[in-house]
Amino acid sequence: MSKIGLIIEERSRDIGDFLVGRLIPFRKKRMIGPFVFIDHMAPVQLGPQKYMDVDQHPHIGLSTLTYLFEGEIMHEDSLGTKQLIKPGSVNWMTAGKGVSHTERTPQYLRNGNTFMAQGYQIWVALPKHLEDMDPQFHHIEADDLPKWTDGDAQFTLVAGEGYGKKSPVPTYSPLFMVEVKTSNSFRLNVNGDLKGEIGICIDKGSIDACGEVIEKGNILVSKVEDTCDITVHSGSHLLLFGGEPFPEERHIYWNFVSTSKETITKAKEDWKNKNFPMMANDGTYIPLPKEVFKNT
Template structure:
């Protein structure tokens, strides 16, 4: 998905062990491990007069991770991919040295003329410095291929990376984790020994308590310490926990471009303006870069 506008920095606050904000990047924390951007899509009712139509746009230096709770998206890209993603599965596109893609409502949902809900997350994971110029790739992983387990009224799904002694089949490029957790009863989450690196938590629905504060859905918590995170997830809640080992170098982000090098971002910007960027062969749409 294209970050078509400027990133609006929501007010963040400090509650003791955590920073609390809306999404990343926000003012006090630009990245969590290699995760550099998280966009919450919906929930929103679509059809029959409104559909998702995100025209061709570029990426460099990152991998996109699309994860849906409801709805479907057709992903097409410049390396020939045509893939429908459904709830619970993962689309993982490696932008590398440069790739373009579109995201649209599938034709069968348009043909049905029925109303449906679109809800999910578009996540950007920065690539390690030595892989920023790799060849673009695309991988689709079905929901039933992801590790799932239960513990004391909580259901865990390892979406990407490593954690709790398990490994997701998503072919990531650095030490990271993303876990989907749903609770039937109050659940005390203590990740010590189970996850490694910086830790962020997105509250999809419900709420959590941390440091005596009740944090509602739509917010994100970022732990001030690595490898340790103590919160209580309230019954009937749904959260995503993510993070990993941070890179030694700073990452720069402009629109849909991520790199350790400002020069690489400037080159990508110019290529997109000049339309010399690698383009899709079967789609002549074009998202203009914001100035």
């Protein structure tokens, strides 16, 4: 019988008014396929005294993927993009050599009422030869994502390729991100339908894997071909993500990802000196923090 390679437990961290769960990077597993960073924005009630207001900040060397289950976020960036993201749609921003952006509760929701927000914010590292590409932005509506039913499970292919289908999100390396929801107990198969490394993120409910019961708030990590039989319990919600790993190590400092330490050092100096692509109509600025996650 195959064994679970690693179980990663969600770890809470504070970002201003929001409590999010950091899943990767983890000290024993920095990346899963090309996925380098996953934050779970747990269900939070927003309202008159509490909104999402993430000021202008930079990225290099990666694509960001925002996927919401509840709530709405207005994305604006240094490319001139202004895009509302709603539950089930995908915001895919490729930073390449450099981009700045903000994420805020849209103005029309600041009306005195309360509402819930939750979802995932994900970073996908770029292949080495594309790390310095020009930045791009793409928005994919929920209805344009491949969806299908298999027995008592509903599937959505959020990004990449899997189960014989391809998402319209323009990815740059072999990867997959699949959402799975179950109405009754369901036996999940991944071998032959997905390729590379896999992370099985349990957002809601639980699963049986390799003789163990794994509850929500954990990620199981293995190679697809080594994944054991998995039974997903009724009323569960999973995200499957991963793909082919890169041959090179990735260095991470704050919002910067690169195969080159020198590139990250330059990005840090450029941001401190405001010599970075900046938004035309937003004067906010998050300073380079003194203490951040880093593996440089």
